[in-house]
Amino acid sequence: MPKDQEYQPLINNPTDDGVPPPSKPAWTSHFSRTVLAGLLIVESIALAATIFALFSRVPPASYTVALDSQRVLYSPALEAVEHEVQVYHVGFASDLSPFQIPSSPALDRMWSELYNFGISRITKDEAARLPNKTHAIPGDDGHYIAELDVFHNLHCLNKIRMALDPDYYPDWRISTSNNYIPTQTNATEHVAHCVDWIRQSMMCNGDTSVIVWQWQDFQNTTMVKGNVAHTCRKFDKIQDWAKGHRLQNEYDPTVHIEDDIVVPILHNQIP
């Protein structure tokens, strides 16, 4: 029986003396007004509890969400994007990353292996879908030059790292008074460009992974815990894409090739 019919008398006639109106089913007259009021309260509580339980129930996978509806600018490397959970190294003595070794040929090699294949060749169809126009590769018909920004970011961070150890990397010593740079016309300028590029990249990517505080028995205090889970793009997949799209010949930047690719001007909005 629907409950609005069952409880209508109390709601409609709050001041009556408990005598049901003629249209009421006869059995309701056996209930005293007090009993009906009690039932109403009990059911209201049960309903509230049910609603609360429905909304507060935590499904097992509630620590992930779908972001399918997002649109992003085209990149030929989007096909390589896969996600995974990664826990960062904290980077202090108890949890150093393999990159935290002194400047050395071994460290230079590790950095180089992150991005030394980072200039790519893409097809004309792919180039035509880019939000910015890029140039054809002389001597590689139908192919265009491209660099994924992650590799430029890594190159930039590597230069900042070198500037921080000027005794080992004298070319990257930054100083306006003593700036002898055989390979760089101005390392100060290059490093400043890199710092600001990485700032923009971090703000662009806005990592919302959550760093937490946890209780430490041995210190009787809560402490910030850096080794938390992050949603990451699988770096090795993006590396594989770049390795599969390596330039096949030396790129000659002095050759100008005209083409018919026209890209639309976007005004900050994603199409």
Ligand SMILES: *[C@@H]1O[C@H](CO)[C@@H](O)[C@H](O)[C@H]1NC(C)=O
């Ligand atoms: C290098 O660039 C910095 C920053 O733009 C500038 O202040 C400095 O004068 C430049 N140094 C030389 C030697 O050109």
Ligand SMILES: *[C@@H]1O[C@H](CO)[C@@H](O)[C@H](O)[C@H]1NC(C)=O
């Ligand atoms: C932490 O607090 C507990 C309870 O007060 C105490 O027994 C313990 O000695 C404290 N430990 C440290 C390292 O201060």
Ligand SMILES: *[C@@H]1O[C@H](CO)[C@@H](O)[C@H](O)[C@H]1NC(C)=O
């Ligand atoms: C790249 O495209 C954006 C959006 O249309 C535009 O604002 C920007 O000036 C372009 N940059 C180059 C180098 O073409």
